[in-house]
Amino acid sequence: MAVVSFMLVLAFLILSIASPSNGGITSSYVRKTAASVDLPFDSLTSPPGYNAPEQVHITQGDHVGRGVIVSWVTPLEPGSKFVTYWKVGDDEHKKQAHASTNTYKFANYTSGFIHHATIKNLEYNTKYIYEVGNNNATRRFFFTTPPEVGPDVPYTFGVIGDLGQTYDSKQTLEHYNSNPKGQAVLFVGDLSYADHYPLHDNRRWDSWARLVEKNAAYQPWIWAAGNHEIDFLPENGETVPFKPFKHRYHVPYKASQSTSPLWYSVKRASAHIIVLSSYSAYGKYTPQYNWLETEFTKVNRSETPWLIVLLHSPWYNSDNYHFMEGESMRVMFEPWFVQNKVDIVFSGHVHAYERSERISNIAYKVSNGQCTPVLDPSAPVYITIGDGGNIEGLANNFTDPQPSYSAFREASFGHALLELKNRTHAYYSWHRNQDSERVVGDSLWFYNRHWYPQKESSDAATMA
Numbered sequence: 001m002a003v004v005s006f007m008l009v010l011a012f013l014i015l016s017i018a019s020p021s022n023g024g025i026t027s028s029y030v031r032k033t034a035a036s037v038d039l040p041f042d043s044l045t046s047p048p049g050y051n052a053p054e055q056v057h058i059t060q061g062d063h064v065g066r067g068v069i070v071s072w073v074t075p076l077e078p079g080s081k082f083v084t085y086w087k088v089g090d091d092e093h094k095k096q097a098h099a100s101t102n103t104y105k106f107a108n109y110t111s112g113f114i115h116h117a118t119i120k121n122l123e124y125n126t127k128y129i130y131e132v133g134n135n136n137a138t139r140r141f142f143f144t145t146p147p148e149v150g151p152d153v154p155y156t157f158g159v160i161g162d163l164g165q166t167y168d169s170k171q172t173l174e175h176y177n178s179n180p181k182g183q184a185v186l187f188v189g190d191l192s193y194a195d196h197y198p199l200h201d202n203r204r205w206d207s208w209a210r211l212v213e214k215n216a217a218y219q220p221w222i223w224a225a226g227n228h229e230i231d232f233l234p235e236n237g238e239t240v241p242f243k244p245f246k247h248r249y250h251v252p253y254k255a256s257q258s259t260s261p262l263w264y265s266v267k268r269a270s271a272h273i274i275v276l277s278s279y280s281a282y283g284k285y286t287p288q289y290n291w292l293e294t295e296f297t298k299v300n301r302s303e304t305p306w307l308i309v310l311l312h313s314p315w316y317n318s319d320n321y322h323f324m325e326g327e328s329m330r331v332m333f334e335p336w337f338v339q340n341k342v343d344i345v346f347s348g349h350v351h352a353y354e355r356s357e358r359i360s361n362i363a364y365k366v367s368n369g370q371c372t373p374v375l376d377p378s379a380p381v382y383i384t385i386g387d388g389g390n391i392e393g394l395a396n397n398f399t400d401p402q403p404s405y406s407a408f409r410e411a412s413f414g415h416a417l418l419e420l421k422n423r424t425h426a427y428y429s430w431h432r433n434q435d436s437e438r439v440v441g442d443s444l445w446f447y448n449r450h451w452y453p454q455k456e457s458s459d460a461a462t463m464a
């Protein structure tokens, strides 16, 4: 009897691991169901030493990867406004870059001294050491510049979204750190979740930056802004959106002729990466609309075959959380994405993982009623990766049945890797936190839309 019961339970478990439905696969992997809890503030401490630089992070500092913006905070006084850097093995030739320094107030909070230094004209594919601080409180880090931009240059990006600062966030970060392949992070918005606290307690922006330093000081994070960066609190006098984010996270937006750090582009290895803002105006004639229209004309697939877009609020997802919130931006921009054969769109916002088929929904006119997504080989794959582990917990409420545009979905925390191999192929994998890094929760060989626009095959069911 016990054996029969065991067999029945086993059969149930096997059937419930992945259940194909109307569309692709909805994985019912046994995931964490307990609420996410923020790490205690006191556990995210400042480094030792008087006025020691903290919250160190880097991002790309120009359009092609020869620049790095180094950012750090000194808590008590401005301290040294220079970053010193040198090539590994060449400490005879140390150089310095000067930082701009600012502070800001938010409600009853006053920030430390926030420094941003742009290092320019670095050599490609070279490891540099850099140092910030002075006296007894200098801290040393390193980074490696990317190879020169070119069509067959391999490069591996990590992809993380909606990270926050919980025990789960820490696990996501450590999980990503444990993979030696990642060279830079594509971050799809929602950083600290400081706005979860009364008066958006901006000390939680500080603690978040201390948490991510162990990766973000060594690899550039390419930033996109999410709704938790808006920090709009008019009842407490905070009427300028994105104030903490813009003070703390500088990006090289002017290098792509953008007028705002919230939308811009960079080229890195074989990728042209466009960052958009879901929470800035994007209607016709707005600065973001005009910029994107021009930006697409600058993309050269012979130089950068891979065209990747980061934006926070997904255009296609099938979770009941935030469903359709990206719709108005989709209506404005989707025809351009199909016309320009964008390879992949990474989004966050929904705290689950989902990958779409290549689909578009651009036939609709107000009178024709054609409002169903269709398979389209010129369309991007849409990946929702807002599963970094923040305090709001998992979005574990998918629409049922799974729509045909959804290839794979699972409500687990994790991160992804995108390994660009050459101009035609890229290997993509998603890694859930509960597994070791070797285990792949979802994967796909991407075929480049410009150079090799063949149909990719995944294990997901094909559309009906």
Ligand SMILES: [Fe+2]
Pocket: 162, 190, 226, 227, 228, 312, 348, 349, 350
């Ligand atoms: Fe969000």
